[in-house]
Amino acid sequence: MKVKSAWFCSSCGNKQLRWNGQCSACHEWNTLQEEVEASPRSMRAKLPVKNQGPLRLKEIAHTKTTRTSSGISEFDRCVGGGMVTGSLTLIGGDPGIGKSTLSLQIASSFATAGHLVLYVCGEESLEQTSLRAKRLGIDADSILFFNETDVSEILRIVDEVNPELLIIDSIQIIYKPEITSAAGTVSQVRECAATFMQLSKSRQISTLLIGHVTKSGDIAGPRVLEHLVNTVLYFEGDKELQFRLLRVFKNRFGPTDEIAVFQMTEKGLKEVQNPSQLLLEERTRGNTGSCIIPTVEGSRPILVEVQALVTDTFFPQPSRRSTGIDPNRLALLVAVLEKRARFKLHSTDIFVSVTGGIRVNEPAADLGIMLSMASSFSNRSMDPDTLVVGEVGLGGEVRGVSRIEARLKEGLQMGFQRFIIPKRNLQGLTAGKMRLVGVSWIDEAIDELMR
Ligand SMILES: Nc1ncnc2c1ncn2[C@@H]1O[C@H](COP(=O)(O)OP(=O)(O)OP(=O)(O)O)[C@@H](O)[C@H]1O
């Protein structure tokens, strides 16, 4: 049989027939690796039951999804109320962010509740793992640790001990001997994940796969597996800061975009019930360029501080940098501020960041980001007790946002009383103790805040 090989992108998994410096799908550079293609027959996961042919809706037998609590309420809420039995969950994140810690804590709660857990540590030795477990104060008799990287060995042990929760730390180090390419390549990672998918479905084991986000290009990242697994969680945050955000990227059994906030401590990850408070703790009131925005992540409103620094540039090409905000969105907001509110930003460097290592993706943050730039540019501070929310269109118009009540409520709880919101959102709101200012245009909002 002729062995076929192809080039796979280690970032997104895209297959190309020829080598190229840049991936044609995700446009990353130097991510293409030559691999022997797995034959389609081995790639296809075998169906655990015999196919009955097509059925009508009412003919389909319903097995109820059962969920097991992880013991970490924030995690449970994030995935839609506990881990679904027989499902495959991927936890992706940067190296050192805390993936093993979280998995070990989940393992511990499962074990304490009387479920048998098999923790496969391929990445670290048993000693290292046990040291971490000691530090976290975990002493559960029903966790079995197993140091192995060969899939067939893992399958054999699963067969033998019959665990209810299986943790693979990490999927990039596991390999199938039948496949010639090295562990961590796109074909290995996919093939191994498919095997675990089949295993968890057919034996009703909840499985957690850990995957590092890689920069090097020769190891396939977790994105390669996104379409394959049931649930994808990404662990983010600034490694230096203690915050860790668990974000639901995909969920076949619950809502996406949900987030859980944790704090990394010596004793492991602690749930943060009131992230707004923690995020605003270190702010200095009355700084120029600072604005507090009530964002909504999933079902949870969080107050975040956006800081902007606008300074004269000494270079022909001014620099625009952002942390926690999409650079394309920033470029657009700068252009609108320049054109519609007549701020001369073309000869300034602009830096914008969201404090606490949080990423803000929703357009409802537009108005706050623009006002913080306006404040820094004109060197006038904004009222520190005012919250700002609103989407801004290309014409400089302020558009309505979703979930306004939840945002205002979170603000009130944190002691804010004055709110600048889109005029459209005023309809149907009862102000009560709040002072609501509705704006329709960006310049109105600027006048309002920096009078
Ligand atoms: N003694 C300690 N006290 C407080 N925090 C610690 C301590 N030891 C480790 N940590 C935290 O734990 C993090 C490492 O956690 P963990 O090993 O779970 O990450 P990981 O995502 O599994 O990393 P890797 O990609 O290396 O497997 C460190 O970055 C640090 O923040």
Ligand SMILES: [Mg+2]
């Ligand atoms: Mg680890």
Ligand SMILES: [Zn+2]
């Ligand atoms: Zn790619």
